[in-house]
Amino acid sequence: NFDTIEFEINDGLAVLTLNRPDSLNSFNKQMHEEMQQALDILTEAEGLRCVLLTGNGRGFCAGQDLSDAAVLPGGDLGESIENYYNPMIRKISALPVPVICAVNGVAAGAGANIAFACDIVLAAKSAKFIQAFCKIGLVPDSGGTYMLPRLVGHARAMGLALLGDAVGAEQAENWGMIWKAVDDEALREEALKLAQNLATQPTKGLGLIKKALQASLGNDLDSQLEMEKAFQREAGYSDDYREGVEAFLEKRKPEFTGK
Ligand code: T3D
Structure with a gap:
């Protein structure tokens, strides 16, 4: 309150x-x-x-x-x-x-x-x-x-x-x-x-995008490429990546859970 x-x-x-x-x-x-x-x-x-x-x-x-x-x-x-x-x-x-x-x-x-x-x-x-x-x-x-x-x-x-x-x-x-x-x-x-x-989108991925762009202007290219690799790895294990790909292949609207 x-x-x-x-x-x-x-x-x-x-x-x-x-x-x-x-x-x-x-x-x-x-x-x-x-x-x-x-x-x-x-x-x-x-x-x-x-x-x-x-x-x-x-x-x-x-x-x-x-x-x-x-x-x-x-x-x-x-x-x-x-x-x-x-x-x-x-x-x-x-x-x-x-x-x-x-x-x-x-x-x-x-x-x-x-x-x-x-x-x-x-x-x-x-x-x-x-x-x-x-x-x-x-x-x-x-x-x-x-x-x-x-x-x-x-x-x-x-x-x-x-x-x-x-x-x-x-x-x-x-x-x-x-x-x-x-x-x-x-x-x-x-x-x-x-x-x-x-609030219905792949929250984990969006959070990682935010973090990568925040870091970008303080990083050199190599560090940023390394960060992208680490974040992509993390995003690749998310439920929402699985759902995004499945929905795309099944030609339906994805239902992301944010995880
Ligand atoms: O360590 C620290 O914490 C320092 C940190 C500092 C961070 C800062 O943000 S410093 C900057 C502080 N802010 C300002 O200097 C802006 C002051 N306000 C203004 O210049 C004007 O109010 C505006 C340009 C924003 C808007 O102008 P206008 O003409 O549309 O409205 P107004 O008539 O000036 O304001 C309406 C009312 O709000 C008025 O009260 P009243 O006369 O109706 O009783 C005015 O006094 C009040 N008000 C507006 N800004 C402030 C405020 N009262 C207290 N503090 C304010 N910053």
Whole structure:
């Protein structure tokens, strides 16, 4: 039972909705703690096959709640990064299932970088991504300095981080920051449809794909080829590979169990 987030798991699909709409779902201590608990549940969940992260109200997430006592100027900000933001990004990134983010409105500061830590990002056309940190004398966190250059290249990453300009969802799609910008009214349904479909796919294989692509930019070709071999070996023993091949040969729709 949470107050600052909504959280449910049905048929292998977890939907986690940030729920402090009056402050554009910015993170106060309670929301950090509830988010950690939810991510711990997801990390341990048996039969989990996909996660959908979104927000209530007109914003997705405005990053840290700047009125929270934990981030008063002069305090040790490293502490809240160590206790909350870094574990959150690590947990999202380590989930062995696809994590979809439906960015329903502005994503600023850590809010933008939490979205970029997810595997597939859909955004409402009215949504904006803002590296707001520079405007208050801070530094992009929550993996922003890691993900941005990888998503958009050095020049755009520098511009975004140093200027803090808002990037609209369609531009974000054109720049390769996100998967797709969709009409505002269609966002929730489209994201749910995508997540529900992914929750019926070969979860083990998808988890291995996620891991391989995450490792890719830090690896040389040889290491990546070795990783592909190991992952293919593992995938080759899965029930879903057997089902996928049988269904193909029998010209029927596969019924994957995620195992
Ligand atoms: O160690 C650490 O924890 C440090 C970690 C830092 C991580 C970070 O995320 S730092 C960056 C923090 N975020 C920001 O700097 C963004 C601040 N917000 C904004 O710049 C704007 O709100 C937006 C551009 C996101 C949206 O603008 P707009 O005009 O659509 O909405 P608004 O009117 O500014 O905000 C609506 C309400 O939400 C408003 O409250 P009110 O006046 O209706 O009572 C506003 O104060 C509140 N709000 C928005 N963002 C935050 C917030 N309240 C607290 N903290 C916020 N980050």
